[in-house]
Amino acid sequence: MSNPPRVTVLMSVFNGAAYLRDAIDSILTQSLTDFEFLIINDGSTDSSASIINTYSDPRITLINNDKNLGLISSLNIGITHSRGEFVARMDCDDISLPGRLSKQTEYLETHPTCTMVAVKCYFIDAVGKECGFWNDDCNFTSYDEIVQRLPRAxxxxxxxxxxxxxxxxNYGYDPRQANSEDYDLWLRLIADGHRIDKLDEYLLKYRLSPLSVTSISNKHNPDLKNVRTKSRFVFDRLMSGRVNPFxxxxxxxxxxxLYYFSGKxxxxxxxxxxxAFGRFIGSLLxxxxxxxxxxxxxxxxIGGAERVHVDIVTCFADLKPWVFFTKWSPRPGTLRSEFDRVARTFNWCLRLKYTYPLSAWLMAGFINKHPKAVVFGCNTLFFYKMLPYLSEDVKVIDLLHAFGGGSEDFSLPVIHHLDKRVVITSQTKMDLMHQYSVKGIDAALGERIELIENRVEIPHEYREKVVAEKLNILFVGRGSEEKRVHIAGRVAALCASRKIPVMVTMIGDVTESFAMSDRPFCQFTGELTDHTELRxxxxxAHLLLLTSSREGFPMVIMEAMAQGVVPITTDVGGIPLHVKSGVTGILIDNSSNEDLIAEAMLAAIEKLTSNRDQLMTMSRNAYDYARVSFGGERFCSRYRSVLLADIESYRSGNAQG
Known part of the structure; x- marks a missing residue:
């Protein structure tokens, strides 16, 4: 028999094909090469075995269980077959960084009093993206800290x-400690005086998969799981008479x-x-x-999203719906009058915020008393917090303008309460479907996603642009962080420094977002509440600048293209689905380097300034595309279908009865 390796890497696999190759590759590419890799195929019914068999590396030894025995039995089988001086654990969905085995081996060889050495880990999601850290792993590193923490968790x-x-x-894994076999082993080692250390380095990518053993077991009261694990450990120590302060x-x-669990x-x-009492009171209003x-x-x-909300509510003006605003609007007079024209409105932000959660319970009780009620919400946490208290016969719909704004995350706990989700771009729909897959959410919920694109008013015919010496450039929007208005200011300053004949006009509350040095090169109108003036x-205008770091598909691009304005825009969100670079606009790579964005926009402006014929062609193309794509003839009919399907017939039937 050949000389034993320094290290045995022990990994059990049960239906782990999805991430198995990444796990195996991360071990085979370790800087330390003197190891054997024991892989226990625990009765997998997927392609795990065939994936393992594609490897010809002599360091791999495959052991096949005739049937699924479970993780503990498979690990104990692996221990009996191990030959290395040290055994390194590995899971089939995780990734070890290249220096892990080398650094742990060196530590154990130079610290003979240490029995086991761990490493720190950071979490990755289903696609390998970093998604956080385990606090207890980060905060308890030294031997003393570990000994202090283990009795608790x-x-x-x-x-x-x-x-x-x-x-x-000698110790092995205890078959009675299913889903806590590791924690039980640490407790037994420390209780017997063994030393456990941890390298202060992140050398493991720990995958948060909804189907992992840890994820599944933690869904069922992790506090009780700890009680069970520790109770078995303490009982065994009492029965054997091996009791100590630890x-x-x-x-x-x-x-x-038990206290924390009972308290919960x-x-x-x-x-x-x-x-329940709050809902009861709400039902009596x-x-x-x-x-x-x-x-x-x-x-x-004023805002693009708010304009869309007005358009949606207008589709139901004949019903006179109720509209609640859940956050403070600094200038409520701007669109409030348009909402008031088509709905009954309530600006109850302070009442809803400072009486929460009572306000959510009362509101839910009030809504529940309406037969076949319909609730529609967008970008408001209050709406999502209220959903669990609505009765099952209340129809619930939400709207996502863009993926990445936060709503897609804080809505996750209640998405099963949503009968429909409306998105305005196909890209957002794809992003949601990917999120569902990563989070282990039932794919059937993806079938509830409806694509309804926004609409704008389109002139009946194209109006030829008047081409003067200077081109008119617009920026329309808010001064919020993701809009990156300062880049537009930088572009205006660069145009001036290179004597490019343009006039840059900034529409919106954006002045404070500008560098003082760039302000002289722009005109500022402030917010425009008069649609005629904005039109x-x-x-x-000839050109529109959009410098955002994230968007869905912004109304300003739709409004601009409808008037033959050529957008020069970062390629974020659903924008590339409608703006064809060189045809209906210019797409700029959304680089993290804002100077590169400014220079690219400057180059596009300079090109179109010197080639007015191309500019006019793109202007006409933009209008033609908008006329076909943004007219929104079906906008209201789609929203009425989504919100009122099966409800109008119910109400008309009751009225006849």
Missing amino acids: NCIAHPGVMIRRQTLF VARVFLNIFKD LVVTYFIDSVA PFSNQSGLFFFFPFCH GYYER
Whole structure:
């Protein structure tokens, strides 16, 4: 028999084909090469075995279980077959960084009193993207810190440990400690005086998969799982008469776990009781919404999203729906009058915010008393917080303008309450479907996503642009962070420095977003609430600048193209689906280097300034595309279909009865 390797890497696989190749490759490419790689195929029914068999590396030894025995039995089988001086654990969906085995081996060889050495890990999602850290792993590194923390909770990532083989052979994994076999082993080692250290380096990528053993077991009261693990450990120590201060601390922490668990139960019961009472009070309120249609939006001030919200509510003007604004609008008079014209509005931001959660319970109770009520919300946390308290016969729809604004994340806990989700671009729909896949969300919920594109008013015919010596350039929008208005200011300053004949006009509350040195090169109108005045600026403009770091598909591009204005824009969100670079506009790579964006926009402006014929051709193309794509003839019919399907017939039937 050949000389034993320094390290045995031990990995069990059960239906792990999705990430198996990444895991194997991360071990085979380690800087330390003197190891054997024991892979236990635990009765997999997917392609795991065939993936393993594609490798010809002699360091791999495959052991096939005839049937699925479970992780603990498979690891114990692997331990009996291991030959290395040290055993390194690995999971089939994780990734070890190249220096992991080398650094752990060196540590154990130079620290003979250490039995096991762990590494720190950071989390990755299903596609390998970093998504956070495990706090206990980060915060408890030294031996003393580990000993202090273990009686309360585990703080060591199992697939990142390396342990002396003879010790692991003597202890093994306890088959009675399913889903906590690692934590139980750490407790037994520390209780017997073994030293566990942790390298202060992140050498493991720990995948958060919804189908992993840890994820599945943690769905079922992790506090109780800890109670069970520690109770078994303490019981065994009492029965064998091996009690010491560490065991006593574990015993005392069992009561802490029970206290926290029972406290959560009491709080949950109390909240549920008060919520039920709040809904009951809400159902007794002596007034009602005859339309049964409720909208929840954050603001009523000027903005592209708010303009879309007005358009949506206008589609239901015949029903006179109720609209609630959940956040403070600094200039509520701007769009509030347009909402008031088609709906009954309530600017209750302070009441909803400062009386939450009572406000959510009362609102839910009030809505629940309306037969076949419909609730529609967008970009408001209050709306999502209220959903769990609505009755099942209330129809619920939300709208996502763009992916990446936050709504897609804080809506996750309640997406099963949503009957429909409306998106305005196919890209957002794809992003949501990908998120569902990564988070392990039922793919059937993706079938509830509806694409309804926004609309704008389109002139009946193209109006030829007047080409003067200077081209008119517009920026229209807010001064919020993602708009990166300062880049537009930088472009204006560069145009002036290179004597490019343009006039840059900034529409919106953006002055404070500008560098002082760039302000002299722009004209500022402030917010424009008069649509006729805004349309006049579009009619006189030749180019539109959009410098955002993220967008869905902004209204300003639709409005500009409808007037033959050529957009020069970063290629974010759904913009590339409609703006064809060199045809209907100019797309700029959304680089993290803002100077590169400014220079690219400057080059596009300079090109179109010197080639007016190309500019006029693109202007006509932009209008033609907008006329075909943004007219929105079906906008209202689509929204009415999504919100009122099966409800109008119900109401008309009741009216006849």
